[in-house]
Amino acid sequence: MLTKLLKNLLLLSVAIGGSTVYAADLLVKVLSHKGTPLTDMVVYALPLEGQRLPQSTEKLVIAQANKTFAPYISVAQRGNSILFSNKDDITHHIYSVLGENKFDFVIRAGKQVRQKIVPSAEEILMGCNIHDWMSGYFLAVDTPLFTKTDSAGIAILKVNQPGKYSLVIWHPQMQEQTDKISREITVTGANSSHNIQLNNVMAEIPDQKNSDGFDYLSTY
Template identity: 45%
Template sequence: MFNKLPIQIKFLFISFFIIFAPSFVANATNTLTVNVVDTNQKPLENMVVYVEPIGHKVTLKNTNTLEIGQANKAFIPYISVMQLGSKVKFNNQDNITHHIYSPVGDNKFSVKIRSGQEVIKNDFNEAGEVSMGCNIHDWMSGYMLIVDTPFFAKSDKNGNTEMVIDKSGQYKVVVWHPQMTDINNRITKTINLNSAMAVTMQLSKPMDEIPSQQNEDDFDFLSDY
């Protein structure tokens, strides 16, 4: 049937296949699905999953600005993740001032944000964990993980993440959460990615409880600090 088509249609068909088929194949063959479960095979939600290349570099850049809110005197979300070099927007949605800070490490900072204000920071220059608190509301806690890779996500309620990796090769899959009791709050697995792939990451130890994000003394701060 193909041989009976006019030469113009044959040319268009071949040209379309040459131009578009490689991208279809790349997207189909480099999709990585990661399922995160606890020691009892129960799916875990809001676990950070990121993928690092081994022996080769990636040039992709996730340019999305990370947004971290302060609402009801809590960090929203509790855990955030971004690629090294990205911007972070802190957004105070409460009717009171917050003085958020991180006291240790290469990315320590301190910034006061009044009600309804936003602060954008683009000076986080080192990959790693950033633990955050509030000098005014000491029960507030949150975490930001800075990774040196564009391939990252947080697991859904079924424990799943899905990422499209642009190149085949060897990669390290990492699962992180501040309440993980494994070494460095992480578990890792090395994979050879050359097709669509599904990986299960199981924690070897139970997780700690996430701290309550509320004031146990029921005392409010209404000053103009």
């Protein structure tokens, strides 16, 4: 099925002003140490030869829903902003205290807060000062080429500039030498596929539930 999909992905080559613009699909399948597909793994490609890539226009929204961060893992390009949206009927106090992307704000029920532009590429852990079981991550990357794997463990990046890239797989629960795996690849303008399998079992995602049974008042 994977081979058939790749055959159906056509290479586009369009002449514009004497130059050629490539559009190639980079298909990545991420597998566990046992060979099963992994969902919600962040996949991104960093240019290694000075390829000039446009800034991503993708809008990142992180909701607070049922006293959890939704989604648990998000990804955005450095330089973009984040919209936090409280879907709960109670107040949250969202914070991140590590690295360059520190923030700390109260968001009332049904309200939204747009966080300032992400200044640096790094992994950001988020929490809530009111509901201490809430945790979530977002990854700020130095490239517009990013996505997450689907339920089949597949991610597709559309690459418009040929050359060498560092293909990176990231998840906060990965237990490799670091929480990411990288591989140098060369994009020629033709569609290509890469299978990446983890070496070790992943850690469990923390349970996003209140363990003490106390419900918090919206008047916080």
